[in-house]
Structure formats: C-alpha cells, structure tokens
Amino acid sequence: MPSFYALVIGASSTIAKAAIHQFEDDSNCLGVFAVSRYFPVPTQNTKTTYLACNNTESSISEVCQILAPVSGKITKVLICNGLLHDDNITPEKRLEDISASQLEAVFHANSIVPMLWLSHLLPLLQGKNNTQVALFSARVGSISDNKMGGWYSYRASKAALNMLIQTSAVEYARRAKNVKLIAFHPGTTDTPLSKPFQQSVPKDKLFSAAFVATQLLSIMENIPMDNEAAYLDWNNQTIEW
Numbered sequence: 001m002p003s004f005y006a007l008v009i010g011a012s013s014t015i016a017k018a019a020i021h022q023f024e025d026d027s028n029c030l031g032v033f034a035v036s037r038y039f040p041v042p043t044q045n046t047k048t049t050y051l052a053c054n055n056t057e058s059s060i061s062e063v064c065q066i067l068a069p070v071s072g073k074i075t076k077v078l079i080c081n082g083l084l085h086d087d088n089i090t091p092e093k094r095l096e097d098i099s100a101s102q103l104e105a106v107f108h109a110n111s112i113v114p115m116l117w118l119s120h121l122l123p124l125l126q127g128k129n130n131t132q133v134a135l136f137s138a139r140v141g142s143i144s145d146n147k148m149g150g151w152y153s154y155r156a157s158k159a160a161l162n163m164l165i166q167t168s169a170v171e172y173a174r175r176a177k178n179v180k181l182i183a184f185h186p187g188t189t190d191t192p193l194s195k196p197f198q199q200s201v202p203k204d205k206l207f208s209a210a211f212v213a214t215q216l217l218s219i220m221e222n223i224p225m226d227n228e229a230a231y232l233d234w235n236n237q238t239i240e241w
C-alpha cells in the first residue's frame, strides 16, 4: 500500500479512537489528523495531530487551511459524527414525542455537519491518489429497511445523510474521480451512543470499537473505485438505500 495521511473527523467517537490507533500502528500511514469539538489529551504518539473544530463553516474552513499542505495526500477519511441521545434528547417512540428542537439538533449533527465537511474537503481530496471517505451512517437510515418505525429524528437524519452522500457522489465523480464515498453502518458497537439500548442486543452482536475499526479499514482498502456511493455494513454487505 502506498504511504498516506488519514483524517478522522469527530475524533472523540469511540470507533474513531480505535481507528486512530490502527492508523498510528500502520507503517504506511505518515500522519493522522484528528478533528474534534473537544481537544482530547494527546497520546504519546507523535503521528497524530489534534485539531479543535466546532463544525461551523468558518471553523471547518480554518481546519482545511491547516490541511492544505497535505492536499492530495490524505487518502483515508472517516467522518464519524452522530447524535442519538444526550441529556435533552431521547429517540422518539411515538408521534407525540416529536419536537422541532430535537429534530433540528439531530439533523444538525447527523446530516448537516458531515455534509459541510464533504463540501469543504473537495479541493483537499482532488488528485491522482485513490481516496476513500467513510461517513458513519446507520442501517436505520435505510428507507426500504424501515419495518420498526420510531427513532424519527435519528432515522430521518441518517436517511438524509445517505441522500447527501449519493448526491455528492454524482458531483465527486465529475470533480474528484479518485474519491469513493461510503455510507458505513458499524453494527451495534459498544460506545456511549448505543449504551442505553444494549440490553436487547445478544452478546455476539455487540461489537468492540477495535473490531469495527479493523473491518472498516479493510473495507476501505479493498473497495472498488467506481465513482458510485456505497452503503455498506461492518461485514462489507450492501444495504438497500
């Protein structure tokens, strides 16, 4: 594999941290840029540069200016941002649970932030080197797979993310033919995001972040570069949009 730089956005994510460790251990990886709203305590590993960003357009633009010297050399990008619950947000079970503020907050984190990054990253990713961008979606974002209902804002924001990825892929195919966009479903993974919902998950279906990161990096390494968006799960199986 040729040498490369990795960019991990939403670097406080448990899965993101596992991927960063794997990039740090990869001798072909020249450096990792880890972007987060929070400036994590840097590890001893000098390969990783931590960049604070609150995901406003101006803040994203500032990060992209810092990355400009490695333009065309970042060939692995993970956009991990996602919000399911917090102190004020619980996934909606019924129509009476719908609120504008929850819909807005969840769409902002799950659809708008990743799309702002896809927009700003285009000039940094254009070039000759095969480049994969994995955006963390979820199976519940599949419109054709929705048998259960519920989780209105999370589901719809991931479905919107999927459409934004599909639409971006059409334009990236013209303007950055070297880039493959992947909507990635990690499976239920043991992280703070899934914690409140793990009781009903069988032990062998609850993945470690390290396992999921290994699966994702292998998928990115081997995926065909066909200028179409892919919607894949942790096992490299296609999910219907």
Ligand SMILES: NC(=O)c1ccc[n+]([C@@H]2O[C@H](COP(=O)([O-])OP(=O)(O)OC[C@H]3O[C@@H](n4cnc5c(N)ncnc54)[C@H](OP(=O)(O)O)[C@@H]3O)[C@@H](O)[C@H]2O)c1
Pocket (backbone or CB within 6 Å): 009, 010, 011, 012, 013, 014, 015, 016, 035, 036, 037, 038, 055, 080, 081, 082, 083, 108, 109, 113, 136, 137, 138, 139, 185, 186, 187, 188, 189, 190, 191, 192, 193, 194
């Ligand atoms: N864990 C699962 O079972 C599971 C299943 C399906 C899909 N996913 C998806 O996988 C991705 C990674 O999740 P995880 O399980 O690793 O979760 P996690 O450890 O809770 O990480 C949360 C991630 O979301 C970002 N984030 C949270 N609130 C945000 C906000 N208001 N605005 C912008 N970014 C925000 C964080 O970015 P900062 O670094 O900036 O804080 C971080 O990247 C998410 O997109 C999630 O939807 C997870």
